[in-house]
Amino acid sequence: MLHVFYLVGIAAFAASGVLAAHEARLDPFGGLVLAFAASISGGTLRDLILGRHPLYWTHDWVLLAVIASVAVITMLFLHRRELPRRALMTVDAVGLAVVTVIGARAAVDAGVTPLAVVMLAVLTGVTGEVVRDLLCGQFPPILLREEIYATAAVAGACCYLLLHWAGAGAAVTVVAPAALVFTVRMAALYFGLHLPRLARAR
Numbered sequence: 001m002l003h004v005f006y007l008v009g010i011a012a013f014a015a016s017g018v019l020a021a022h023e024a025r026l027d028p029f030g031g032l033v034l035a036f037a038a039s040i041s042g043g044t045l046r047d048l049i050l051g052r053h054p055l056y057w058t059h060d061w062v063l064l065a066v067i068a069s070v071a072v073i074t075m076l077f078l079h080r081r082e083l084p085r086r087a088l089m090t091v092d093a094v095g096l097a098v099v100t101v102i103g104a105r106a107a108v109d110a111g112v113t114p115l116a117v118v119m120l121a122v123l124t125g126v127t128g129e130v131v132r133d134l135l136c137g138q139f140p141p142i143l144l145r146e147e148i149y150a151t152a153a154v155a156g157a158c159c160y161l162l163l164h165w166a167g168a169g170a171a172v173t174v175v176a177p178a179a180l181v182f183t184v185r186m187a188a189l190y191f192g193l194h195l196p197r198l199a200r201a202r
Contacts, residue, residue: 002105005174007066009098012091013038013128014067018074019088024136028075034132035071038095042127046103046120050110089189092129093152097181100125100153101174104160114161121157125181126150148188148195156181 017038021031040057047055057063077083103124107117126149133141159177168176187193 001171002102002174005098005178006102007063009095009102010039010063011066011070013095013099014070015074016088016092016095017128017132018071018078019083019091020132020136022075022078023088024138026136031075032068032071034135035067035074037135038128038132039067040128041131042099042103042124045127046106046124049120049123050106050112052110086189090186093182093185093189095128096125096149096153096185097156097178099128100156100181101160101178104157104177105174108161108164117161118154118157121160122150122153125153125156148184148193151195152181152184152188155184 014035017034017036018031020038021034024030026034043057044055047053100121104117104121106124107120112120129149130141133139156177159180160173163173163176
């Protein structure tokens, strides 16, 4: 079940990579590159920090097939129909929610400190978005603007830790934090919520 849950998040990030490439007017190869970059960058960074080898995606052909398939299907769909920008934000929120929780679980399984669990969960969730935005020429990426993005991931990671410590069931421990991340992110988009800037507007 957990692997299927992870594939859903990876598929969402793959679609968001293609949508971002479409907005940036990249070619199909660029769409594939962004689909893979958005999908596997966060998990790759997490595994490198934890010293886990081989990297998780190098021996999971199903995961790679899902990324490629979703990328091609999304490109074919966009060839026939235009999607609103909100579609990018929605699938990106799904990816953020799922991958953040997977990152938290991997960190807990590795036996790191609670603070490290939160940090690794956030890195797993947001790195793909940062790489995607930079490859599209968007600077600063969403993460470094006032957007409530990494903040949503922090909330999900803390929720995961609390449920883990409370001994909640496996399904609840995974689904509830993911739902929290998605809800916080979508609420921020819907209501136009932002974090305060470091400097006052002149």
